[in-house]
Amino acid sequence: MSQSPSTSLTIRTQxxxxxxxxxxxxxxxxxxxxxxxxxDIVRSTKSAVTRDITVYVRxxxxxxxxxxxxxxxxxxxVQSTSDRVxxxxxxxxMTMQNRAALESRDDLSMAYTPGVARVCxxxxxxxxxxxxxxxxxxxxxxxxxxxxxVGQGDLGPLAAxxxxxxxxxxxxxxxxxxxxxxxxTVRDTDEISAVVSKIVSVFAGVHLTDMAxxxxxxxxxxxxxxxxxxxxxxxxxxxxxxxxAGLINSLGLAGKDLANATVxxxxxxxxxxxxxxLLVAAGVGQVLTCNRDGAVHAGKDYDEPxxxxxxxxxxxxxxxxxxxxxxxxxxxxIGLSVPGLIDAAAVKAMASDPIVFALAMxxxxxxxxxxxxxxxxxxxxxxxxxxxxxxxxxxxxxxRGALDCRATRIDDGMVMAAARAIAETxxxxxxxxxxxxxxxxxxxxxxVARAVRKAAEESGxxxxxxxxx
Amino acid sequence: MSQSPSTSLTIRTQxxxxxxxxxxxxxxxxxxxxxxxxxDIVRSTKSAVTRDITVYVRxxxxxxxxxxxxxxxxxxxVQSTSDRVxxxxxxxxMTMQNRAALESRDDLSMAYTPGVARVCxxxxxxxxxxxxxxxxxxxxxxxxxxxxxVGQGDLGPLAAxxxxxxxxxxxxxxxxxxxxxxxxTVRDTDEISAVVSKIVSVFAGVHLTDMAxxxxxxxxxxxxxxxxxxxxxxxxxxxxxxxxAGLINSLGLAGKDLANATVxxxxxxxxxxxxxxLLVAAGVGQVLTCNRDGAVHAGKDYDEPxxxxxxxxxxxxxxxxxxxxxxxxxxxxIGLSVPGLIDAAAVKAMASDPIVFALAMxxxxxxxxxxxxxxxxxxxxxxxxxxxxxxxxxxxxxxRGALDCRATRIDDGMVMAAARAIAETxxxxxxxxxxxxxxxxxxxxxxVARAVRKAAEESGxxxxxxxxx
Numbered sequence: 001m002s003q004s005p006s007t008s009l010t011i012r013t014q015x016x017x018x019x020x021x022x023x024x025x026x027x028x029x030x031x032x033x034x035x036x037x038x039x040d041i042v043r044s045t046k047s048a049v050t051r052d053i054t055v056y057v058r059x060x061x062x063x064x065x066x067x068x069x070x071x072x073x074x075x076x077x078v079q080s081t082s083d084r085v086x087x088x089x090x091x092x093x094m095t096m097q098n099r100a101a102l103e104s105r106d107d108l109s110m111a112y113t114p115g116v117a118r119v120c121x122x123x124x125x126x127x128x129x130x131x132x133x134x135x136x137x138x139x140x141x142x143x144x145x146x147x148x149x150v151g152q153g154d155l156g157p158l159a160a161x162x163x164x165x166x167x168x169x170x171x172x173x174x175x176x177x178x179x180x181x182x183x184x185t186v187r188d189t190d191e192i193s194a195v196v197s198k199i200v201s202v203f204a205g206v207h208l209t210d211m212a213x214x215x216x217x218x219x220x221x222x223x224x225x226x227x228x229x230x231x232x233x234x235x236x237x238x239x240x241x242x243x244x245a246g247l248i249n250s251l252g253l254a255g256k257d258l259a260n261a262t263v264x265x266x267x268x269x270x271x272x273x274x275x276x277x278l279l280v281a282a283g284v285g286q287v288l289t290c291n292r293d294g295a296v297h298a299g300k301d302y303d304e305p306x307x308x309x310x311x312x313x314x315x316x317x318x319x320x321x322x323x324x325x326x327x328x329x330x331x332x333x334i335g336l337s338v339p340g341l342i343d344a345a346a347v348k349a350m351a352s353d354p355i356v357f358a359l360a361m362x363x364x365x366x367x368x369x370x371x372x373x374x375x376x377x378x379x380x381x382x383x384x385x386x387x388x389x390x391x392x393x394x395x396x397x398x399x400r401g402a403l404d405c406r407a408t409r410i411d412d413g414m415v416m417a418a419a420r421a422i423a424e425t426x427x428x429x430x431x432x433x434x435x436x437x438x439x440x441x442x443x444x445x446x447x448v449a450r451a452v453r454k455a456a457e458e459s460g461x462x463x464x465x466x467x468x469x
Numbered sequence: 470m471s472q473s474p475s476t477s478l479t480i481r482t483q484x485x486x487x488x489x490x491x492x493x494x495x496x497x498x499x500x501x502x503x504x505x506x507x508x509d510i511v512r513s514t515k516s517a518v519t520r521d522i523t524v525y526v527r528x529x530x531x532x533x534x535x536x537x538x539x540x541x542x543x544x545x546x547v548q549s550t551s552d553r554v555x556x557x558x559x560x561x562x563m564t565m566q567n568r569a570a571l572e573s574r575d576d577l578s579m580a581y582t583p584g585v586a587r588v589c590x591x592x593x594x595x596x597x598x599x600x601x602x603x604x605x606x607x608x609x610x611x612x613x614x615x616x617x618x619v620g621q622g623d624l625g626p627l628a629a630x631x632x633x634x635x636x637x638x639x640x641x642x643x644x645x646x647x648x649x650x651x652x653x654t655v656r657d658t659d660e661i662s663a664v665v666s667k668i669v670s671v672f673a674g675v676h677l678t679d680m681a682x683x684x685x686x687x688x689x690x691x692x693x694x695x696x697x698x699x700x701x702x703x704x705x706x707x708x709x710x711x712x713x714a715g716l717i718n719s720l721g722l723a724g725k726d727l728a729n730a731t732v733x734x735x736x737x738x739x740x741x742x743x744x745x746x747l748l749v750a751a752g753v754g755q756v757l758t759c760n761r762d763g764a765v766h767a768g769k770d771y772d773e774p775x776x777x778x779x780x781x782x783x784x785x786x787x788x789x790x791x792x793x794x795x796x797x798x799x800x801x802x803i804g805l806s807v808p809g810l811i812d813a814a815a816v817k818a819m820a821s822d823p824i825v826f827a828l829a830m831x832x833x834x835x836x837x838x839x840x841x842x843x844x845x846x847x848x849x850x851x852x853x854x855x856x857x858x859x860x861x862x863x864x865x866x867x868x869r870g871a872l873d874c875r876a877t878r879i880d881d882g883m884v885m886a887a888a889r890a891i892a893e894t895x896x897x898x899x900x901x902x903x904x905x906x907x908x909x910x911x912x913x914x915x916x917v918a919r920a921v922r923k924a925a926e927e928s929g930x931x932x933x934x935x936x937x938x
Contacts, residue, residue: 005575006584085584086591088569092604093580095647097566100557102642103909105852106474111562112635112861113850114831115475115554117619122555124628134630135561135650150586157670159593161603166581173571178564180649181604183670191667198664201626201652202633362583381582383574392581440572 004384008037008084009063010054016075017048024073029055032066054084093165094172130201131406135178140205140399142167142181143196148212148235148269151361157183160210167209167234167395175396175445177403179207189215193223200227204403207395208233213270214304230402230410230461236274237398237415238391239359242436243275243334244282245422246357246389249435250332250377252427254353262286262330262351266323266365267337268296273306275334278419280313281412287314288326291337295320323365324349331355335365342366347374357389377432386433393439394418397448405453405462414455421451473853477506477553478532479523485544486517493542498524501535523553562634563641599670600875604647609674609868611636611650612665617681617704617738620830626652629679636678636703636864644865644914646872648676658684662692669696673872676864677702682739683773699871699879699930705743706867706884707860708828711905712744712803713751714891715826715858718904719801719846721896723822731755731799731820735792735834736806737765742775744803747888749782750881756783757795760806764789792834793818800824804834811835816843826858846901855902862908863887866917874922874931886924890917 015021029036037054044050057063063081071078101107109115123129131137146160160183168179182199186192192215196206206223208216208231216233224231232238251261263284265272268291279287289296289310297318302308319326324346327333332355335341339360347354347366356375358364364380371378379387398418402410425447426437437444456462484490498505506523513519526532532550540547570576578584592598600606615629629652637648651668655661661684665675675692677685677700685702693700701707720730732753734741737760748756758765758779766787771777788795793815796802801824804810808829816823816835825844827833833849840847848856867887871879894916895906906913925931 004578004583006578006582007587085579085587086602088579088584089588089602091568091601091607093568094565094604095568095607096563096637096641096649098638098641099560099562099564100638102638108908109473109475109852110554110557111638112632113475113619113852114473115557116631116635117621117831118476118554119558119631120618120621120624120628123631124624127627130627130630132560133555133558134634135563136630138560138564149589150582152586152589155589155593158596158599159589161599161605161671162585162588162592163581165603166585168565169567169569169571169580172565172567180565181671182668184667185670186667195664195667198653198655198660199651199668201654202630202650362586383578383582439577 004056005037006085007059007063008054008056009067010052010082010084011067011070012042012050012052012079012081013070014048014050014077014079017046018075021075022049022051025053025070025076028069028073029053029066032062032069033058034062034066050079089162093162093169131204134202136202137204137406138176138178138403139203140171140177140179140207140403141196141200141203142171142179142207142209144181144183144208144210145187145192145215146183146210147187147215149210154212157185163210167207170392170396171207171399174392174439175400175449177396177399187215189218190222192219193226196223197226200229203229204406205229205399206231207399209235211270213273214306216270217273217306224409228408230407232395232398232410233270233274234391234395235270237410238395239271239336240275240278241394241398241415241419242389242391242422243357244278244416244419245393246379246387246435247279247332247334247355248420248423249426249430250355253430253432253435254331254355254376256331256353258282258284260285261332262288263332263334264288264290264323264326264330265334265336266290266341267335267360268307268310269336271359272336273310275336276310276314278412278415282416282419286316288319288330289314290321290323290326294322295326333357333365335360337365339363340365344370344374347371359389377435379435387435389436390439393422393436393444394448397421397445398452400445400449401452402456404449405456405464407456407461408463409461411459411461413459414452414461417451417455418448421448473525474506475554476528476532477523477525478536479521479551479553480536480539481511481519481521481548481550482539483517483519483546483548486515487544490544491518491520494522494539494545497538497542498522498535501531501538502527503531503535519548558631562631562638600673603671605671606673606875607645607872608647608649608672609640609676609872610665610669610672611640611648611676611678613650613652613677613679614656614661614684615652615679616656616684618679623681626654632679636676639861639865640676640868643861643908644869644918646865646868656684658687659691661688662695665692666695669698672698673875674698674868675700676868678704680739682742683775685739686742686775693878697877699876701864701867701879702739702743703860703864704739706879707864708740708805709744709747710863710867710884710888711858711860711891712826713747713885713888714862715848715856715904716748716801716803716824717889717892718895718899719824722899722901722904723800723824723845725800725822727751727753729754730801731757732801732803733757733759733792733795733799734803734805735759735810736804736829737776737779738805740828741805742779744805745779745783747881747884751885751888755785757788757799758783759790759792759795763791764795802826802834804829806834808832809834813839813843816840828858846904848904856904858905859908862891862905862913863917866890866914867921869914869918870921871925873918874925874933876925876930877932878930880928880930882928883921883924883930886920887917890920
């Protein structure tokens, strides 16, 4: 892992007030292979200056080595260290706020008794009024069982909470949506669906996250049948829409089109399966897939219904082999598997202008260094490299569109519309290092939301129709 | 019901620009028995002035009569009317906000991948860290099944949402707590407890509201046994603490004390039962209770375990009769029953300086007019009269105290401490029309929280100890 704000320390140092001392501190940090992110003076006396120095490090051990190196310098005393990421999480990442004042008896009598009784009665007479008279219309439950947390595996529901909170932050910051994180202490598929189905009165949608396969597929199906609001899984719909967007723009750069492209998907977890389905639905010429057992194709028996479906709908020539073999002649590689799966030689064996999306966690299927000069387009899931392809490109806009039309579900058409809108948002500026827009592109969510809403109206998923811009 | 902001209309009128026209409008509103709450000029031309006139009315029919009266005036045209309470609810009453910025790749890498992975791992290694690294430490689930909503009966979970949102508003405004409303579409006691027990990872407490007896008692018991965070029911702990506070101050005014007082509780729903328990625990001299079947006392058979307990612990003389009969010689009446239960004659038959708390919904057990000059202290649940006794006096502070010490439960000692702290908060200014503080008294929540935390430390309910001020 490279140096990044995600692994940074703030080191409080007291440095004797002699010319050159601070320079020696900065030099020591650089010599130890770290970068100075910022310096603040805490206090200054005649004899010493106390500074908070923020240092980007590789990992905890690297941080400890730097603290030791500074402490060993003459005239320098390390007083304390603090971990910026941990500090930034203290107290959690979100808060509930009131939308109206509650500061007087008049406020009370409007928001609570006796006024609220009329609002409650109005909803009892017409339950649809929950959409406009309560927070329901803009609320999404972010549900996880903690079985597959940010590339770290099964950490359990409590440990999944910081990640679920992050999804809520995306919803608020990017799409103005009120997400609330609800880690569940239950693992049985039917029980998850039953529990969630009983708490959704206040929500307009259910956002599944950090949930392992096959449970995520099963919950989406069983829960979707129990409730009349969408059930989206960010690792499925979100990631696959972002990948399809990147693929459309990358193929465009090479003058190729989807209908004639051969795309290999390596890794058949939730994102791999969802991407295979979406690429088939989008009309990609030839979709190939593989997992640790090799290529998936018809004629083999699979326990998982998802793999059976993929075997029936992809790889018409029943090609066999591992990722390296299947890459021969392919236009694009979509890696959702494990670090280091492929090498430069495999990329060289691809068709002209090879497209490599290496999204494995915690590191890509091929390093940026190995891909450089070989892949025409190279993308990863990392925020510190160009072309970050992440579900957050898609799900905020998909949810905004779904909520705007009070959608009952999120269907393939809506996800495809989202993918095309993401691609179009960066279309004017597409380049090998810019095949998808930034998640902070101000046009992104409005564009995706509009497209998703239109698709929902066309497919019948929208409760509200006719208002799409 | 009297005129109140809780039933107010804003009427947009276009009034011909002639001297005296606006005066006739105001006179017509007064003649129709309503009050003008405010006037705003929307636009003004040579020929006419458009004004938004906010009018406090008794009910919807009264509002319609006033609109018709204005429309009938020469030179006056009613252009539109809007309902302030309904408008104040549009979009719901709360929103989720991020506590930190999410505006750059650096922000992303701290709040989400790769930084968040370290936070998740830290919690996996030490689950107690959810208290400080996530929103859990300050979050309360506001749970309802909608079976008894703000005096309107069983409206169902969707219609209970505006009331649950109001409880969350109290928590935020008064105690800085993040409450989230979760109406449940389930009615079986064990199922409610099972569902809630599986979603509480993100919460430090469960706040039950608008739930009918006996389910509320059963859920509190079964759910409390399943989870290690407090389960509070505002109609029980909240209302009873507020009532005990008012009782302490009211008896003090008359120079009486709890240990020698006789108190009748009429109505044995959740608040009545909880109040009976609390008054017994607080050492009230003689507690009497009655419901529609008359006095509760030992020697009768009761189906409900709550009534059996009350029969065994109150009314030692096994007095019989209805509320009027039981009031003979009583020092205080606590009404949690039905409008119009008692009259002035019954109050006159009480001991000297009679105390009457008439909290029935939608109207008190005795009208303010009938009680005037007869009861020394008269209190209701209404915000537009002095002495509003409401659970909101107690639960924000109880929760603040419980969360500050990461309490595992809320026990009798904590509720009693809350009651005494509420009473003490207004002690310096106690008067017949001021036996409890305003919910907006800035000292109230800190005082209650400190007392509750201290009681929790003493009883062993506190996870954190030693930090109480």
